[in-house]
Amino acid sequence: MSSLESKVDVLIIGAGPAGLFAAHGLAKAGVNVRIVDQRPIRVAAGQADGIQPRTIEVFKSYGLGDRLLREGNQIHMAAFYNPGPNGGIERTGRASDVTASTARYPFEITLHQGAIESIFLDPLREMGVEVNRPIIPTALVLSKDEGLLRDPQAHPVKVTLKHLDGEQEEEVVHAKYVIGTDGAHSWVRKTLGVTMDGEQTEYIWGVVDISPDSDMPDIRNKTAIHSPNGSCMIIPREDDKVRLYIQLSENDVEKDIETGRVDKSKIGPQQLMQVAKKAFHPYRVNHVGEIEWWTIYVIGQRVASKFSVNERVFIAGDACHTHSPKAGQGMNASMNDSHNLVWKLTHVLRGNADMSLLKTYEFERRKYAQDLIDFDKQWSALFSGKPRTEENQDGVAHEDFLNAFQKFGAFSSGVGVHYAPSMLTQPTHQGLSQNQIIGTRILPHVFIRAADARPFEIQDLLPADTKFKVLVFVGDITKSEQLERVKTFAREITEGENAFLAAFNPEIFDVWSISSGKKEDVNYTDVPVALRPHWSHVLLDDTDMYARSGGGGYTRYGVDSDRGAVVIVRPDGYVGLVTPLESTEEVVDYFSVFLKKTSSS
Incomplete structure (x- = not known):
């Protein structure tokens, strides 16, 4: 391969918020990623500027939330003005800007797009990833070889790049996957022949x-x-x-x-x-x-007819949906497209998941985009x-x-986003978590750590690190009968035919136990070892030592405080499955659809 040719796992075309988000998430997961952009310098002012409550949660899950909160302006209140006397306007009311009752951050953040992009660019630089610019793609060829397309480690996409700075004219990049985040006039989308409807x-x-x-x-x-x-x-x-x-x-x-x-x-x-x-x-x-x-x-209100081709070339952000900016959705929708795609690509590239997992990107995000357009039509x-x-x-x-x-x-x-039933979202046992809707993000709530009674927001314990979080609501284990149920569950997930921790790569699971007991009564060592991989992974549904925070978590999620339940949270923070403690086979069945079993299982 000549010096003007290279290979990469994921090539991202377009370094706006969606592209930078994808590059950051993939690089943080250890994926070999490259990102190119036609602009000689990054955005300095203007453009998109509003960050919604759910997106703040997502930033926080990647370790980027503190800087966003520090640099941005917070909007807490909305005001409404209508025609008044003498041909002018008068205020007719004020209200909370965020009306979603479950929002962890009940406000919007505004910050110009250049500053938001810097929140990604700085850690990307620390990880050795720079935006290559000014570069434009001039050709994209996707192999028709079915063998190559089915091999997740093959490089079936060939992209020709033109350097606009004169150092070298053209180069060829062989990529396993390509993500087009190149805006509303997307070259990637047009080259793929994908229409905007x-x-x-x-x-x-x-x-x-x-x-x-x-x-x-x-x-x-x-x-x-x-x-x-x-x-x-x-x-x-x-x-x-x-x-x-x-x-x-x-x-x-x-x-x-x-x-x-x-x-x-x-x-x-x-x-x-x-x-x-x-x-x-x-x-x-x-x-x-x-x-x-x-x-x-x-x-204009348009949605792309498809969001991927052969699960090898994807489009995200404005490249696949456009709408009015006044509801503050554009950049949020774009970055959450990338949030949805990053962990799926990572697990396929690592060999943990089947390529069929990538089909769920279009299934989930195109439905969301269509809902967004319907909302935007009424709103605008x-x-x-x-x-x-x-x-x-x-x-x-x-x-x-x-x-x-x-x-x-x-x-x-953004807190109301609800992914429809699919291989990733199984609502069979919704009744076991009546208030935590399967297909929505895990509700924020404060629990205390059993070992030292320190309070923690549950979302902060479930970062976007590509792992599936197994939340075992163990119920009241001070009762011998419930403790035996919990011990049986712990044994079954590590031994025998339903031992999913052994059947799949154990490194992709993060197990947590949440007891309904009181801090005065429960020891973290009461929980079986399999359900406490570390002393810090046992939580209590109780208040802190001064009763300032915590308590009421089982009620918030609608989980029975005596019998508990198992809640599987996807790497993007959305709940995929809820089962009784006795249904370990359903957990195995859930993961078997898209994860690859280890050779030893």
């Missing part, structure tokens, strides 16, 4: 990032303005900045005669500010210093519609908008 709306919006000078009392809250002069949204940002989304009418823009598209060269940021000032009336809004960033867009129509007034009784009423805001809260926050 959906439609363009008539809604035209402008965006400006400014340091505001305003007497608007809610300038530091997320604020939805329905004005007689058009709609506007305020998104407070880091460093005293705000982002304004400004609805534009046909009279505010000019269109290209030939294409019929908005001619962006005929409008600028100062004109956008003039439109915003009308929507703010009677409040004033100006900017201090330069306008940091601005753009214009027409809302409500936001872009004219407000109800005495003269326009058919307009959008404040009550309708507020009801939608609250109704869609779980979905928009």
